[in-house]
Amino acid sequence: MKALLLGLLTGHGPLLPLFALASVGGLIFLVTARLARKADVIAEQTGLGRLWIGSVLLAAGTSLPEILTDFNAGLLDAPDIGVGDLLGSTLANMVILATLDLVFARRRILREAAMEHTLVGLLAILLTVMAGIAIFIGGWGRIGHVGVETLAIVALYLGAMWVLRPPRETAPAPVDDSRGHRSRSPLRRAMIGFAAGAAGLAVVTPLLVVSAEALSIESGLSEAFVGTLLVGLSTSFPETAATVAAIRFGAVDLAVGNIFGSNAFNMVVLLVMDVAYLRGPVLAAVSRDHLLTVLLATICLSLGIMAILARVWRRPGLVMVESVLIVCTYVVGVWLLSRRG
Helix, strand or coil, X not given: CHHHHHHHHCCCCCHHHHHHHHHHHHHHHHHHCCHHHHHHHHHHHHCCCHHHHHHHHHHHHHCHHHHHHHHHHHHCCCHHHHHHHHXXXXXXHHHHHHHHHHHCHHHCHHHHCCCCHHHHHHHHHHHHHHHHHHHHHCCCCEECCEEHHHHHHHHHHHHHHHHCCCCCCCCCCCCECCCCCECCCHHHHHHHHHHHHXXXXXXXXXXXXXXXXXXXXXXXXXXXXXXXXXXXXXXXXXXXXXXXXXXXXXXXXXXXXXXXXXXXXXXXXXXXXXXXXXXXXXXXXXXXXXXXXXXXXXXXXXXXXXXXXHHHCCXXXXXXXXXXXXXHHHHHHHHHHXXXX
8 A cells, every 4th residue: 555655656756745745734634623622622521621631632632643643654664754753743833832822922822821731841851851862872672672761651651641630620510401301411522523533533644654755755855854844744733723723712721731742642652653663662763863853842842831930930021932932943943954854
């Protein structure tokens, strides 16, 4: 199947695979646009709150493209595209959040977000640095063909999410209809809608990695560069759509939780890719060029945390410096990666 798709997309120049990549990414954007509203209903009906649902459920749902793309990248022996996708997606998520913070300046997104988001942001930094160390030293060891480092990342993520779980709030009572019977549960409808959106993502995301590989072949760019910038940006479309939707209906904590939670969850996806990549630990097999992206993602995450904490000592009227710095870091990173690519 891969050979057939590559045959269709290659041999005609870079425009065809670039168009395919953009088309699949746009379709993902449309499918994910409704996930945020379904997640908001789930947060209300379960009593778990927007911060937790945004950081865990919505983050996992909008990270489904990364899961499927990187699983396929492992199967298709394209580890640099997969790892570049995850790190590039973290970088893209932060520049998306910073851009929305500047565009929706009156909403003061990062300044109004709950302080608890900083804990998820710190977790994302820690997991990203753990992956970077494994890339730098060639892995921490292996259990079978799976790297110890990816297992450690997942264990730390699960433990942190358990510790950071919120106290459960009282959920709304079911509503009776005019005939005296309970109406169909809003929670059930929201969960079905969320699952349907996730299934739609599952159908189209495997095409991303093939389109990216075809573009890498046709353009002569390295797979690390293509994975980090093009695939990473494309698989961040769901986070973009969900975050914009959440901001528009006033769910700031759902929006910010989606971004920081997705960045932490991206590192968990490394285990999925590690399992699919049968040649050995995936982080020991990829190029050290990814270390630049690790550094850039860590800087952007740190700036995002600083923006949330800044309201403690900074007057509300000052310019959102951290968001501007995140965008500048991304632009500089694109330039550096293009030179290396």
